[in-house]
Amino acid sequence: MMILFYILLLGFWIWIVVEFLRGFKAIESIDHYPISETSQLVSVVIPAKDEERHIKETLLSLIAQENIALEVIIVNDRSTDRTKQIIDDVSSRYSNVKATTITSLPEGWLGKNHALYKGVQLARSNYLLFTDADVVFHKTALVRAFNNMVTYGVDHITVAPHLKASSFFLKGLISYFLFGFSYLNKPWKANKPSSKQGIGIGAFQLITRNCYTSVGGHERLRLRPDDDLALGQLVKNSNYKQRFVTSLQRITVEWYPDLQAAFKGFEKNAFAGLKYSYFMAVLAITGVFASQILPFWYLFYGSSTEQLLSGLTLLLVTSAYTVSTFYFTRYPLWIVVGWPLFSLLFVYMLTRALLLTMTRKEISWRDSRYSLDELKIFYKNTK
CATH class of the missing domain: 3.90.550.10 (Spore Coat Polysaccharide Biosynthesis Protein SpsA; Chain A)
Known part of the structure; x- marks a missing residue:
């Protein structure tokens, strides 16, 4: 079952790399x-x-x-x-x-x-x-x-x-966000x-x-x-x-001037970026974990086939991340070696923002508070 999953995942990342190489050149x-x-x-x-x-x-x-x-x-x-x-x-x-x-x-x-x-x-x-x-x-x-x-x-x-x-x-967090934004x-x-x-x-x-x-x-x-x-x-x-x-x-x-400000700022847009959908929120978090973090486990602890597929998947993720970092930032390209850490940081930031938004039932930005229900209703009526 895991082998089938990683074959599909491998196909997905091949498609992303091809899309990035063609798209960013345009x-x-x-x-x-x-x-x-x-x-x-x-x-x-x-x-x-x-x-x-x-x-x-x-x-x-x-x-x-x-x-x-x-x-x-x-x-x-x-x-x-x-x-x-x-x-x-x-x-x-x-x-x-x-x-x-x-x-x-x-x-x-x-x-x-x-x-x-x-x-x-x-x-x-x-x-x-x-x-x-x-x-x-x-x-x-x-x-x-x-x-x-x-x-x-x-x-x-x-x-x-x-x-x-x-x-x-x-x-790293910014470049990883731009990577996700791109695909x-x-x-x-x-x-x-x-x-x-x-x-x-x-x-x-x-x-x-x-x-x-x-x-x-x-x-x-x-x-x-x-x-x-x-x-x-x-x-x-x-x-x-x-x-x-x-x-x-x-x-x-x-x-953002620092990580703390980035975490705070992300609270404003996280749920809106996922179309106020709980399903999309869960899918986003599990998707990053399954497609970019879990392969590291199978790279070291899976069967030989799983190790090969995981290694190829991670290579493709690194390639796509390198392309987006090259075209969207002025950061040194060696920063892409830190993407496993950045993906964990991003999952934490996204999870934190979504949990805070859903438990507070509002977003807070620049000393103003806005009702989540009101924002969701407005989104549905104007999308």
């Missing part, structure tokens, strides 16, 4: 995309909740953008630290930076989604860029992305940035007009106002913790043209 890096100056105004909308550590660097990197006209709309969302003071100081010195403050959250909204919704109301351009308050842009990042968008004639372009991390285990979401399919697979990366989503308005904007996503991915999916489902690219050299974000 994802373009825009780090060196040609620059062509444009006078087109782009409205950058940024939500900021207690972002005093990063917000100034983000704003200054946007102000320094070359060959493109920008207005930067920064929405202070009920911050309790120095975020408002920093925003007000920068906006007082630069005429293309607009600051606005939200003092209360209406019922039926997630804070970030409401902040983006309010920011769009102040935007003047037909091009909207949604980004986060901790993203740092090289001075030619936006014009390269805009030129790529215009060249390919798409309505929505989303860019995967470099995810900066300080420790070995945090880099679950197959982001390269976003570039195929015939595919309904959409993608959205919160660090960079540039979209035409017509497309954004037509799909319902953030009002339609008001209770989606995975608003970035959901927006990308809405674009594709509505038959608009989409493009997914990377910019690991020119766009950088510190996703």
Whole structure:
């Protein structure tokens, strides 16, 4: 029985490796995309909740953008630290930076989604860029992305940035998450007009106002913790043209400062990413364990056939993980040798997030709490 299981598992990973090798080659890096100056105004909308550590660097990197006209709309969302003071100081010195403050959250909204919704109301351009308050842009990042968008004639372009991390285990956890994200979401399919697979990366989503308005904007996503991915999916489902690219050299974000923050942050999206399904939650945890952890046991303690099949399976997993790490990160490739530890860490993080969410019956994010039942009902009504 185990031999049949591992034959099937071996076939699965062969398929994944082939998919990765073909798929990732279809994802373009825009780090060196040609620059062509444009006078087109782009409205950058940024939500900021207690972002005093990063917000100034983000704003200054946007102000320094070359060959493109920008207005930067920064929405202070009920911050309790120095975020408002920093925003007000920068906006007082630069005429293309607009600051606005939200003092209360209406019922039926997630804070970030409401902040983006309010920011769009102040935007003047037909091009909207949604980004986060901790993203740092090289001075030619936006014009390269805009030129790529215009060249390919798409309505929505989303860019995967470099995810900066300080420790070995945090880099491992991030790279392992990107590995799992890749074989679950197959982001390269976003570039195929015939595919309904959409993608959205919160660090960079540039979209035409017509497309954004037509799909319902953030009002339609008001209770989606995975608003970035959901927006990308809405674009594709509505038959608009989409493009997914990377910019690991020119766009950088510190996703989480340490492992503890990563564990906390994952609580917000874990259950939403599994479509609020208990079955999917159990399947995700047991699937990682059975396909990536259990083979180590049979590698040492199984029959000779089981050892061979397990060894081949682990080799294929390592190959797929190496491909995603190469295309999605700037981490040294030798980090892939730690993937057995990272898979255990990921199983722990996922299990912890799901158990906390299900026992609390709510998610907690940036000092706000949201009912799990309300989130599930909204998801079912809007998917």
